[in-house]
Amino acid sequence: MKIHAAAAEMLGGPPLPFYAPFILAKRSLPTDSVFMDKISSEKRSSNMAQVKGRNTKPEILVRSLLHKMGYRFRLYVKKLPGNPDIVLPRYKTVIFVHGCFWHGHEDCKRATIPVTRTEFWLAKIKGNEERDKRNIVALENLGYRCLTIWQCEMKDIEALKQRLVVFFSK
Numbered sequence: 827m828k829i830h831a832a833a834a835e836m837l838g839g840p841p842l843p844f845y846a847p848f849i850l851a852k853r854s855l856p857t858d859s860v861f862m863d864k865i866s867s868e869k870r871s872s873n874m875a876q877v878k879g880r881n882t883k884p885e886i887l888v889r890s891l892l893h894k895m896g897y898r899f900r901l902y903v904k905k906l907p908g909n910p911d912i913v914l915p916r917y918k919t920v921i922f923v924h925g926c927f928w929h930g931h932e933d934c935k936r937a938t939i940p941v942t943r944t945e946f947w948l949a950k951i952k953g954n955e956e957r958d959k960r961n962i963v964a965l966e967n968l969g970y971r972c973l974t975i976w977q978c979e980m981k982d983i984e985a986l987k988q989r990l991v992v993f994f995s996k
């Protein structure tokens with residue numbers, strides 16, 4: 827994971843949500859830093875809550891994509907390890923939609939660790955990664971197939987669609 831000093835300094839927390847570049851483009855602002863200056867702390871904490879919570883934008887996108895493709899699913903099945911986001915009973919498959927930052931997406935620029943409170947973020951994200959791995963092992967032991975979809979995959983919906991088709995054809 828790389829360190830993006832400027833971003834960390836501006837935010838003092840995790841990086842911008844995946845859709846930030848679109849907001850940026852819409853407002854025609856010249857640089858990220860100008861944009862980040864304009865984010866109020868209130869907005870920032872609501873972004874953070876959204877990243878950690880249910881019904882995040884990437885999750886909604888994946889759900890609507892699955893629905894359009896004709897796959898039926900259930901949401902947040904509590905009896906399964908890790909309360910998976912999306913469960914497809916017919917395929918005995920579990921889909922996790924992960925934020926790149928919070929779940930430590932390897933070699934992903936969205937998973938950049940801030941330089942401020944670096945140790946804190948590293949420990950936090952490592953904890954999430956380990957929990958994710960434990961959940962996948964437990965689910966596989968119950969006979970489920972697991973698919974993790976990353977937030978950054980939302981920028982190429984066609985590729986994501988292909989990935990789903992390939993996954994479900996196996």
Ligand SMILES: [Zn+2]
Pocket residue numbers: 926931934935936937976977978979
């Ligand atoms: Zn990513």
